[in-house]
Amino acid sequence: MPGVTWLERIMDTVADRGRELLRLRDDEAQDSLAGLCRRLIASRGEASNIALAREILQRFEGLDESDKTAFFLTLAEEFGPDPETIRAAANAFRNDQPATLVELLKVVEPPRQDLFRRLNMAPHGTSALVKMREQLLDRLPDLPLLGSVDADLKHLLASWFNRGFLRLQAIDWRSPAVVLEKLMRYEAVHPITGWDDLRRRLSEDRRCFGFFHPALPEEPLIFVEVALTQGMAAEIAPLIDPEAAIADPYFADTAMFYSINNALRGLRGISFGNFLLKQVLSELGAELPNLRHFATLSPLPRFARGLQRLCVGEVADWPVEKIDNVLDEYQDALQAHSGHASPCAAIVHLLQHRSAEDASILAEPLARIALLYLAELKQGETCFDPVAAFHLANGAILERINVYADVSAHGEAQSHSVMVNYRYDPEQVVANHEAFVRDGRIAMSRSLRREHDKHIKAER
Amino acid sequence: MPGVTWLERIMDTVADRGRELLRLRDDEAQDSLAGLCRRLIASRGEASNIALAREILQRFEGLDESDKTAFFLTLAEEFGPDPETIRAAANAFRNDQPATLVELLKVVEPPRQDLFRRLNMAPHGTSALVKMREQLLDRLPDLPLLGSVDADLKHLLASWFNRGFLRLQAIDWRSPAVVLEKLMRYEAVHPITGWDDLRRRLSEDRRCFGFFHPALPEEPLIFVEVALTQGMAAEIAPLIDPEAAIADPYFADTAMFYSINNALRGLRGISFGNFLLKQVLSELGAELPNLRHFATLSPLPRFARGLQRLCVGEVADWPVEKIDNVLDEYQDALQAHSGHASPCAAIVHLLQHRSAEDASILAEPLARIALLYLAELKQGETCFDPVAAFHLANGAILERINVYADVSAHGEAQSHSVMVNYRYDPEQVVANHEAFVRDGRIAMSRSLRREHDKHIKAER
Amino acid sequence: MPGVTWLERIMDTVADRGRELLRLRDDEAQDSLAGLCRRLIASRGEASNIALAREILQRFEGLDESDKTAFFLTLAEEFGPDPETIRAAANAFRNDQPATLVELLKVVEPPRQDLFRRLNMAPHGTSALVKMREQLLDRLPDLPLLGSVDADLKHLLASWFNRGFLRLQAIDWRSPAVVLEKLMRYEAVHPITGWDDLRRRLSEDRRCFGFFHPALPEEPLIFVEVALTQGMAAEIAPLIDPEAAIADPYFADTAMFYSINNALRGLRGISFGNFLLKQVLSELGAELPNLRHFATLSPLPRFARGLQRLCVGEVADWPVEKIDNVLDEYQDALQAHSGHASPCAAIVHLLQHRSAEDASILAEPLARIALLYLAELKQGETCFDPVAAFHLANGAILERINVYADVSAHGEAQSHSVMVNYRYDPEQVVANHEAFVRDGRIAMSRSLRREHDKHIKAER
Amino acid sequence: MPGVTWLERIMDTVADRGRELLRLRDDEAQDSLAGLCRRLIASRGEASNIALAREILQRFEGLDESDKTAFFLTLAEEFGPDPETIRAAANAFRNDQPATLVELLKVVEPPRQDLFRRLNMAPHGTSALVKMREQLLDRLPDLPLLGSVDADLKHLLASWFNRGFLRLQAIDWRSPAVVLEKLMRYEAVHPITGWDDLRRRLSEDRRCFGFFHPALPEEPLIFVEVALTQGMAAEIAPLIDPEAAIADPYFADTAMFYSINNALRGLRGISFGNFLLKQVLSELGAELPNLRHFATLSPLPRFARGLQRLCVGEVADWPVEKIDNVLDEYQDALQAHSGHASPCAAIVHLLQHRSAEDASILAEPLARIALLYLAELKQGETCFDPVAAFHLANGAILERINVYADVSAHGEAQSHSVMVNYRYDPEQVVANHEAFVRDGRIAMSRSLRREHDKHIKAER
Secondary structure, eight states: OTTOOHHHHHHHHHHHHTOGGGOOOHHHHHSOHHHHHHHHHHSOSOTTHHHHHHHHHHHHHHSOHHHHHHHHHHHHHHSSOOHHHHHHHHHHOOTTOHHHHHHHHHHHSOHHHHHHHHHTTSTTHHHHHHHHHHHHHHHTTTOGGGHHHHHHHHHHHHHHTOGGGOEEEEOOTTSBHHHHHHHHHHOOSSOOOSHHHHHHHTSTTEEEEEEEBTTBTTOOSEEEEEEEESSOOOOSGGGSOTTOOOOOGGGOOEEEEEEEEEOOGGGTTOOOHHHHHHHHHHHHHHHOTTOOEEEEOEEOTTHHHHHHHHHTTOOTTSOHHHHHHHTGGGHHHHHHHHOOSSHHHHHHHHHHSOOTTHHHHHHHHHHHHHHHHHHHOEETTEESSHHHHHHHHTTOEEEEEETTSOOSHHHHHHHTTOEEEEEEOTTTHHHHHHHHHHHOOOOBOHHHHHHIIIIIGGGO | OTTOOHHHHHHHHHHHHTOGGGOOOHHHHHSOHHHHHHHHHHSOSOTTHHHHHHHHHHHHHHSOHHHHHHHHHHHHHHSSOOHHHHHHHHHHOOTTOHHHHHHHHHHHSOHHHHHHHHHTTSTTHHHHHHHHHHHHHHHTTTOGGGHHHHHHHHHHHHHHTOGGGOEEEEOOTTSBHHHHHHHHHHOOSSOOOSHHHHHHHTSTTEEEEEEEBTTBTTOOSEEEEEEEESSOOOOSHHHHOTTOOOOOGGGOOEEEEEEEEEOOGGGTTOOOHHHHHHHHHHHHHHHOTTOOEEEEOEEOTTHHHHHHHHHTTOOTTSOHHHHHHHTGGGHHHHHHHHOOSSHHHHHHHHHHSOOTTHHHHHHHHHHHHHHHHHHHOEETTEESSHHHHHHHHTTOEEEEEETTSOOSHHHHHHHTTOEEEEEEOTTTHHHHHHHHHHHOOOOBOHHHHHHIIIIIGGGO | OTTOOHHHHHHHHHHHHTOGGGOOOHHHHHSOHHHHHHHHHHSOSOTTHHHHHHHHHHHHHHSOHHHHHHHHHHHHHHSSOOHHHHHHHHHHOOTTOHHHHHHHHHHHSOHHHHHHHHHTTSTTHHHHHHHHHHHHHHHTTTOGGGHHHHHHHHHHHHHHTOGGGOEEEEOOTTSBHHHHHHHHHHOOSSOOOSHHHHHHHTSTTEEEEEEEBTTBTTOOSEEEEEEEESSOOOOSHHHHOTTOOOOOGGGOOEEEEEEEEEOOGGGTTOOOHHHHHHHHHHHHHHHOTTOOEEEEOEEOTTHHHHHHHHHTTOOTTSOHHHHHHHTGGGHHHHHHHHOOSSHHHHHHHHHHSOOTTHHHHHHHHHHHHHHHHHHHOEETTEESSHHHHHHHHTTOEEEEEETTSOOSHHHHHHHTTOEEEEEEOTTTHHHHHHHHHHHOOOOBOHHHHHHIIIIIGGGO | OTTOOHHHHHHHHHHHHTOGGGOOOHHHHHSOHHHHHHHHHHSOSOTTHHHHHHHHHHHHHHSOHHHHHHHHHHHHHHSSOOHHHHHHHHHHOOTTOHHHHHHHHHHHSOHHHHHHHHHTTSTTHHHHHHHHHHHHHHHTTTOGGGHHHHHHHHHHHHHHTOGGGOEEEEOOTTSBHHHHHHHHHHOOSSOOOSHHHHHHHTSTTEEEEEEEBTTBTTOOSEEEEEEEESSOOOOSHHHHOTTOOOOOGGGOOEEEEEEEEEOOGGGTTOOOHHHHHHHHHHHHHHHOTTOOEEEEOEEOTTHHHHHHHHHTTOOTTSOHHHHHHHTGGGHHHHHHHHOOSSHHHHHHHHHHSOOTTHHHHHHHHHHHHHHHHHHHOEETTEESSHHHHHHHHTTOEEEEEETTSOOSHHHHHHHTTOEEEEEEOTTTHHHHHHHHHHHOOOOBOHHHHHHIIIIIGGGO
16 A cells, blocks of 8 residues: 555554553653643654654544533633734834744744644644544534634645645556545545445546545545546436446547545645646546547536525526516416416426426526526625636636436436536636636637527626 | 656646646746746635746746845745734734634735745645755855745745654665665765665665655655664774675674764754654564664764863863863873873873874773763753764663774764764663753763763762 | 556557557458467567457457357367377487477477467466466366367466465455455355455454465455454354454454465466465464464365265265264263264254254264364375365364354355364474375374374274 | 565565474485475475475575586486387377377476476575576587476476566666666666766666566566657767766657667577567657657677678678679779779778778768678578667668767677668558568668669669
8 A cells, every 4th residue: 555654554553552662651641631732842852752642642532522622622722822922022023133033933823733733743643633623623613712723723734735745646446445435435426325336437438536645645635536428428327327338438539527526524625626627637638638628517506596596586686587588588488387477486486396398398498597697696706606616717618508417306406407517628728717717707618608698698 | 666656747747848737828927036926926726826836946946046045035025924914913813812813823924935835836846945945044144134034944844844744764775776876965974985885885784764755755854874783883984884794684683873864954953863763763673573782883073172172171060170080090101102291181182193002092091081071061951962962862872982983084083083882772762861851861871870970970 | 556557558558459569460350260379379479469369369258158169179179289290209309319309399289388378478368368268167077178278278377377476465455446356256265245344354353365466466366364363263253244343453362264265267276275374374473473373264165965974874984883983972962862873863863953952962973073074084195175185284283173163054054064273383384294295194183182082093 | 666575575584594384394404406306396286395496496506516517417317208108198199188188298398397387486486597597508508418408497487488477667767776787787788887877878868668577576687778869860879978968858759779688698589679679669659749750779780790701702692793893883982092993892991991081981882781781691581680680570661871870899890880770660560570571571761772772682
């Protein structure tokens, strides 16, 4: 196994068994957890710190939930910096006197940051700290005071999980079971139902890549699943069907990115999705020169909610009348099936009480309103839809809207079965990114652009 | 090669060739280096930052010396924090309001720290930053203003090179040439004269271990060379003789640590020597169960200087008379050979004008005064001799003093040919460390203890 | 994945796609399979042979069953040596004229051996040949003529799978899924019910080792499963229970080898079990110095059949009366429960119509008759029981007989629930092996020896 | 190190130290070497054979030269097959009775083949057998009787070193020193003068690939050195100049194969050069899509000798007059400088007593006679020049003749400084190979073809 050498296993054993070099002194064994933490901070970098760090992490892991909360509170209250000292250092600080900056940085840094750094020296310390943050995040909503502890942990983890330290690795059926098992656990977009399902997703016409950190060699921090297809897929079911026939990747012209997952909750807010996608584009292009297109098949995770808001008139920019105008040409058909005069109301009704024969009636207006939702509904300066926000900021093109693309219960409930192809054109990625980030301009395929300009933009 | 996958090489190529995804925009190509840095800090984490970071590092590398100095000064002057903002945040800070801490930490952190973090994302970014610090350190004595830049770089590097991220690796004749080459370059204690010499040092009866960081997989950050011997070696020459016969390691009972080297100047002040030594002890013990003793054969790098000071009476605690008393029993012999009545003066004289026949006369008094030097001469709270300070703080025992142990020109000049065996007894390491760090008490072998108590301590 | 480099995958692709260097000529594409084989044999070692070999193997794989049979028959009839030429060479042969030997060996070697050697050059050729032999073996009982083809294939495979080319590898939860999957498929002694079961068998208190060949890096040729226990296990169920609690291997004093499996049918008759077992002994001893005992928990695969034969008087050496004498002391109890006066008949009856309360009655006589079966029932010069024959020839000690050790349906049917511990004492292995192979003497534990000498040997 | 795991090192130690499982019995220790060999053959595959095999190999290695000879003779005389038995089996053999074939193959196989197979089981057995054959080959010229032993060893080695078991590996500055060291030792075409020279040959604009066998993971069996250039190189000096500036491989359009070496003399007659070259073509093409041309820069190792023979009229097909005709147009110039009327004699004279100003006079006639030598001088059915024979049989094109291409003493002496570019055009390789092997037709570049047809063919 890369990353866990025999030596490291020996070291584990050494630490486990309390060999002489690394064992805790008897008096330390008596200390409270916070006491051990203070001791660890106070020590001067000796090798025995590793044993101390290990002991602290093990004890923490053994605490019950309320004791963990108490420990976090202690970290918040007693391992922070001292305001008075800070103020003095802040007043003394001058940019042309380095020593005053060094002093200021020293006193301003919460002692728990140093604690975390020293805990990281324990075997598997990084992993333990990531898990610790998970548990901290669980408590944060109820205990905002812990926000300072979280800020410190996050600051360190962001530094340690710097993109420069991550490695892209292909994941396939030759990967260690311990890694594959985690893929199954972490896949949340299109859950994997078991080893057979997993195996299909790692077959010759599929690809999977993840970022790994050297300190967590068995954890895919983020991973993307790719299907190699002929033509851009418009439906999710065939891509995740464990029984689907395996195609010859040599004849594929398109790489469909159909699932991206962040694995470790403890790394929340530290993101590498954009790096992953673009590096995978490069990889695939190098491996399979026949590939011409790179696109996602993505959900619209807030579409159902957004549509609700649109059609009850909650969105200032887009009052119901405007939406009705956008859907004008479908009014008769929609009314005939739903009994509602307002197309907007009709759509909501039909989506809720849909019968089999409604499907063809709904298809076009649903696609158009999805376009409106994606292109116009904003959250701050970016899209209301988080997946759209992510891909468009990455430089993707809003390529195609597919109705009835995900007819699973979840797909219906969340996205009314609609899915979107975001396409990555290496030639345009940078320009698209700039246009979106600076001016909020969305790159669209020619047909969507025409549709948009004719029916939606005209309304504004 | 572990750590440099095919994928990574492709990535290098990608970046090199300016493929679409990672290429610099034309306007960026016009910017000044500081301008690019500002742009990098201002951007929002997009993948194109990698190209920007790479460009900055390459341009920096291409600067001439004075332009590099200018760039460092810009970093010091324009990429620091703002005192006024800091003061405001310091005044607003309250420990029970996490948001105020987050704000304070944000404004207090010099923007160049974020710059360095982003530069680290470039291919080989970590390596470039370590080299950048090397060049910064060269300028520091003349430009103390750069101290703040150095503080920031060192802070980040210390965090990234946390012991938890380092890997112990055995280095032998099967290691990549690119690593071995560095061993030759970095060995400063007993220089390696070429590939044949190197090969001998990596033979069956030798061991070499280093710490490696995943981002610098070809750089031994620190390494130790070990000879497997029967009995504790008292001379250095046989250990580093390229022609020495190779012994069977199975019959060795002693591991002699005869050279420890830090490799990267850019990591100055970030130390892992103690971790390395102790982990190597564990390794060797596991591999070779016949090993009974672990000891160093170490120089006394300040002995010549220290003796000079002792014998001219510069050391308050140890006026010349006291030293003369310590050497009392040798007075006649020394005087006969040197013409000096004071043994101290005699020794200095003889060491400077030594003839072959003086050797046997000098041996005993030289050993005794070396013991005095090691055990009594202080620098602050620790030993004046830095190697003694290192090993004793690590929990070693001052085991034996060997005169005429290093008769090379360098050994004579620096240590008057004396070397010391520091012995590591796993059972005592923790206790010795504590005693030395808390009370300044030095663990000695029984015979040195007797010698010390009888002739030296008695004097105090 | 070790053994399948990127380069090799490229090569696969190259061959797949018929790139220029390796493509088949058009005329070759028209040939019959046997024609291609003749062409391959006739060619002079050029690189294009790889494409030819690949084509042959692919075409063979695509044949239906009857065409495969026809092809094998062609190999038997048309790719053998020529008797007349052989006789001439045999007559010309003189040991002191090397050229006559070279000529003789040349003409005597069936051309199909050379064919197989050239087929082996194709990507995955070795694997294809092993599978080809599987299919050949299936036909052998009905088509003894194919025996010559099998002899040639087996000869080559035995040479290629020489012990010197095999690698011992530990298999655990970090192994590639593609290997683990095969473990599940090949485990025939105690079938693995799924990934959860597998995972338990690879937990911290279990070990699994296999021999691998470099040309089949994903195939464990033979593997052994080991449980680390305190004391020698007497029952199989706890060792293969997926829900069993995981013990700390550090405290184990015994390694129980509870399952050994040959994986590839195509390697039938080419055995490495003895090498595997002994190398694993060394491995475990080195990894876990606390281990004191190495033993198997093995079935008696022919016990039910053998007992049947014993009790109907079919075994010349052991007429029923003698067996009755061996069981003399249990006669009353057995008769009371079974109604049979002959203990032998009683045992058979009870084993067939056993009620819960019979268990305690049966235990002792069952153990004794199992000992008789193991120690006395012969097949040629070795034991009638093949597992006993294997371990005793390997130098194991017949340590303990455990009744009710495998109460699964299969265990009852085959071994009447009895299992045996064969113990490997490194100190005695060689001597035991010699004694068994030369004189048929079985090493037994003291208590079995006593039992045997008192009750069984006495009868002879 | 790939291929030598920790486990294997432990095994070495085990065997070294004579642990219980693998130790030799005392009586074995007394046996003669031939006696041990007989014992090994007679045994039935037990694990202790490994110790026995090891002992035999070690003892052999320890023999002095004459005892080794004696041992080889014993192998020849006493470990061969029995003629009488063979004749009986040959007479009994019928192709439709597999058992008679099995019997025949059994009795015909010299027992020493089985001995070698069993020796191969020892740790590093394969390596020892390859070395054994080296020593055997040294004796073969004087002791033709050993030919039978050599035939057996070669037969086995050829089977074991089947192309299907070899791995192509790139060799660069990241390769283990133990491998690089061998590169230096085995490079015989353009010797490597030291580590600095080696390093240059492994720089970014060079490539080196070798075939490795899993049982000899540190031995490049055959390797090729490649320079990436712009345009086809016409001189060797710049390619092997340790001081040459390093070019950017991205801009190279040509891969120059400038040195191919077989490493192990013990594998003489077992060749894989053609496979290596063609696989390296594929590799380079995949790595560097800008490469357009693949060519060698090769010596004419028998040119000097061949020219001598041509010009003294020793070659039947090409009497001196015909050669003089071929060189007709240069007669005057040659005569003016040499005083010889016959151009052929003039060339030989000038090559032997050449002054600086002769160079330009000689260039054209030298090139033309080299073409004649390459294209017309035969050895059996192939070229007299072995390098030409090799590349042309591989499907290369005789592309260009370069005079003054290797002006080293060795180049002058052997090839009169001439070198040839053989070009590999993937599109033509198969056709060229066929044409050469079937009809002796040589593929030439257009200009050489014209030159040949006009001046040389016309003569016939």
